[in-house]
Amino acid sequence: MxxxxxxxxxxxxxxxxxxxxxxxxxxxxxxxxxxxxxxxxxxxxxxxxxxxxxxDSKEAMYAEVLHGSLVALGTAVAESVAGTNTPQQRLKTAAMAFFGFYAENPRDLDLGFYLFRGGMKPAGLGRARDERLNAALEAALRPIAQAAVALGASSDRANLLMVDCFAHATGLLLLLHTGRIRMFAASAPELMAAYVDERIDRLVKGQDHDDP
Structure with a gap:
């Protein structure tokens, strides 16, 4: 039996x-x-x-497919930072691993942008599903915030930096995958790396910390 x-x-x-x-x-x-x-x-x-x-619905199916993609993203980021030694290395490696995952997997990026298919308006897959998906995305980005805290940032500042890295990466990825980056004669990976280096430098100098 x-x-x-x-x-x-x-x-x-x-x-x-x-x-x-x-x-x-x-x-x-x-x-x-x-x-x-x-x-x-x-x-x-x-x-x-x-x-x-x-x-029970195609929304439930979509949420499961997207969740699997976000788990794969989180695994890629976690594996990339496993061998780092300093907070600076961890922050840059995590941010570039996030960028690199979607640079190599444009279909996964497209999955995450389902909200824009119907235009710029509020949308979702249902509260419980959205919360689960948001948690998976946050978990993938969390190493960035943790490294920022290790460099002296408060939790609030570290979370803002995490969001900034996410926004900067997704903007560059959209330019990369639509080919619009060519009109600027620029490299999306190089721009992402330069941005992360600048933010790390500000953290090291105390410029991204809370005011006393």
């Missing part, structure tokens, strides 16, 4: 993984609004009804 249940559970997980991979492909091609459960089911080789056994 136990062996049968184990086989059944493994089969269910395999089926779920196939559905998520199909969903990832369809979302990459069509976006959240353009994708349909029928298209995802067809890509996965199942009926639409079979999908509801694992997910």
């Amino acid at each position: 136990a062996e049968r249940q184990t086989r059944r559970a493994l089969g269910s997980e395999h089926k779920r993984a196939l559905i998520l991979e199909a969903a990832r492909q369809v979302f990459a091609e069509e976006g959240l609004d353009g994708a349909s459960l029928r298209a995802i089911a067809l890509r996965a080789g199942y009926t639409p009804a079979a999908l509801y056994f694992h997910f």
